[in-house]
Amino acid sequence: xxxxxxxxxxxxxxxxxxxxxxxxxxxxxxxxxxxxxxxxxxxxxxxxxxxxxxxxxxxxxxxxxxxxxxxxxxxxxxxxxxxxxxxxxxxxxxxxxxxxxxxxxxxxxxxxxxxxxxxxxxxxxxxxxxxxxxxxxxxxxxxxxxxxxxxxxxxxxxxxxxxxxxxxxxxxxxxxxxxxxxxxxxxxxxxxxxxxxxxxxxxxxxxxxxxxxxxxxxxxxxxxxxxxxxxxxxxxxxxxxxxxxxxxxxxxxxxxxxxxxxxxxxxxxxxxxxxxxxxxxxxxxxxxxxxxxxxxxxxxxxxxxxxxxxxxxxxxxxxxxxxxxxxxxxxxxxxxxxxxxxxxxxxxxxxxxxxxxxxxxxxxxxxx
Numbered sequence: 175x176x177x178x179x180x181x182x183x184x185x186x187x188x189x190x191x192x193x194x195x196x197x198x199x200x201x202x203x204x205x206x207x208x209x210x211x212x213x214x215x216x217x218x219x220x221x222x223x224x225x226x227x228x229x230x231x232x233x234x235x236x237x238x239x240x241x242x243x244x245x246x247x248x249x250x251x252x253x254x255x256x257x258x259x260x261x262x263x264x265x266x267x268x269x270x271x272x273x274x275x276x277x278x279x280x281x282x283x284x285x286x287x288x289x290x291x292x293x294x295x296x297x298x299x300x301x302x303x304x305x306x307x308x309x310x311x312x313x314x315x316x317x318x319x320x321x322x323x324x325x326x327x328x329x330x331x332x333x334x335x336x337x338x339x340x341x342x343x344x345x346x347x348x349x350x351x352x353x354x355x356x357x358x359x360x361x362x363x364x365x366x367x368x369x370x371x372x373x374x375x376x377x378x379x380x381x382x383x384x385x386x387x388x389x390x391x392x393x394x395x396x397x398x399x400x401x402x403x404x405x406x407x408x409x410x411x412x413x414x415x416x417x418x419x420x421x422x423x424x425x426x427x428x429x430x431x432x433x434x435x436x437x438x439x440x441x442x443x444x445x446x447x448x449x450x451x452x453x454x455x456x457x458x459x460x461x462x463x464x465x466x467x468x469x470x471x472x473x474x475x476x477x478x479x480x481x482x483x484x485x486x487x488x489x490x491x492x493x494x495x496x497x498x499x500x501x502x503x504x505x506x507x508x509x510x511x512x513x514x515x516x517x518x519x520x521x522x523x524x525x526x527x528x529x530x531x532x533x534x535x536x537x538x539x540x541x542x
Contacts, residue, residue, distance in 0.1 A: 198224045198232060198262060198288040205284065205298045207270035208400045210306030210332055215271035217252075218310075220296060222286055224262035231261040234288040238268070243280035248272065249298055262288075270300045277302050277396035303398040305332035305359065305391045312368050312387070312404045316375055319411055320508055325353075325369035328387065328402060335359050336392040339366045341404075343385040349374040350385040350404055368404065380410045411510035412444030414475065420517045421502075423487045427495060427524050435486035438516060440475055440504065448475045448509050452483060454518070456500035465491035466500045466518055475506075485518060493522050 201221040209216055224232045238249040238256045248271050251258045260266065268284055280300040287293040308329045316323060330337060337359065341352040351369045358364065368387055383406040390399040417439035425434040442448050450473060454466040467486045475481045485502065502516040 198222065198234065198286065198291050198294060200286060200294055200296055202296060205268060205296060206401070206403060207298070207300045208307060208310055208402065209270060209272035209275075209300065209302050211272055211275060211277050211302050211304060213272055213306045213331075215269050215273070216310055217267050217269045220266045220268055220284060222260065222262055222264055222266055224288070231263075232288050232291065233259065233261050234286050235259050236266050237285045237287070238282065239285065240280065240282040242282075243275055243278070243300075246274035248275055248280060248300060249282040249284075268298070270298070272300075272302050275300075275302045277304050277398040279398070301398060301400060303332075303389075303391060303400045304396060305330055305335065305337060305389065305400060307331075307366075307389050307400045307402055310402065312402060314370055314404070314406045315409065316370065316378075316406065317409050317411055317508065318376070318378075318380065319512075322370050322372055322375060325367045328366040328368060328389070329363055330357075330359055330366055330389055331363040332359055332391070334361075337364075338390050338392060340388050340390075341368070341385060342388070343383065346378050346383045346406075347374045349378060349383065349406060350387070352387050368402075370406065375406075375408075378406075378408045380408050382407050411508055411512070412442055412446070412448065414440060414442045414444075414448060414450075414504075414506045414509040414511070414514075416440055416504065416514065416516055418516070420519065421485055423485070423518065423520045425487050425489065425520065425522050426526055427522060429526065432489070434489070434520070435484055438483045438485055438502070439480050440483065440506075441480040442475045442506075442509065443478055444475075444509065445477055447477050448506050449473075450475055450481065451505045453503050453505075454500055455503070456518075457498065459491070459493055459498055461491040461493060463491060464488075464500070465493060465498065465520070466502070468502065487520055493520070495522050495524050497521055 207216050236258045240249050250256050250269050252267050282298040284296045285293050312326050314323050338356045339352045341350040343350050349371050351371050353367050385404040387402040388399050391397050421436045423434045452468050452471050456464050465488045467488050469484045498520040500518040505513050
């Protein structure tokens with residue numbers, strides 16, 4: 175019995191110690207839904223994660239609570255339940271159901287209560303309108319210096335009625351456009367096109383920008399607008415680096431062990447593969463042609479990886495003894511820099527030569 179009592183006393187102390195080094199968070203600080211009166215339910219995902227020195231999963235309870243429009247259960251989880259549980263990390267699906275609701279705005283919250291930790295509350299807003307708009311959110315990604323992504327389509331549905339559409343942004347200027355700005359629902363639906371402004375967007379610095387497209391019905395008993403959040407993520411071109419800006423090739427005329435080649439490594443930290451192409455030019459020489467061989471001369475750098483290219487001397491050029499120079503031009507569209515050069519020096523000699531790799535030497539030693 176004494177052992178059980180000691181364990182009981184130690185348990186709160188253990189939880190308190192863990193809470194000092196862990197935190198439970200959600201990927202969204204709030205949730206915004208829009209729906210049509212009498213329409214179908216919509217859902218969003220709330221990712222629940224934790225940070226702890228032990229990297230252990232944390233059990234939690236999730237509850238849905240309405241603070242307005244409480245005459246019906248409109249905020250819930252799949253299967254209609256208002257409570258669920260899980261362990262971090264996991265994705266919690268939140269459902270907003272307009273069944274039984276009239277046009278207007280409803281408020282609620284999702285509370286994540288981790289075992290042994292402080293709860294996390296995520297406010298929820300549900301706007302019910304006489305019309306429906308799908309999808310409920312829009313996201314764009316633009317890379318500085320690249321091509322603007324195409325327009326995205328919002329489908330406006332409901333009874334035959336007129337509506338207006340407008341776009342606003344919270345920062346970065348007027349980078350968000352919408353067209354048309356007014357129209358009419360006919361045969362049950364119509365389309366609104368959301369796009370990025372081609373004069374403002376290219377001037378934006380890297381970062382995340384937020385905007386809103388507002389669709390407002392006209393001539394109905396309740397002209398409750400539908401707000402569609404828009405997120406724009408601006409990224410910088412991914413970097414591309416080469417292992418060396420100068421390559422040295424050596425060749426002995428009549429030599430028996432010539433290996434006049436070097437390896438060029440092209441690397442990137444991009445999350446996406448990057449295409450590359452390499453061309454070569456040489457200075458005037460007796461052969462009158464290009465003596466550089468590049469293999470491969472084009473290809474793809476894998477995401478967060480490297481590609482290797484072999485650069486060698488074309489011995490059929492039969493260059494006389496001397497120093498000869500050339501240049502490689504590496505082109506990586508959409509990366510930074512988009513173009514860079516690598517010098518190639520060729521030493522042709524009648525005497526034996528010592529070839530030393532241009533890359534560094536690495537040693538690995540295992541203790542004991």
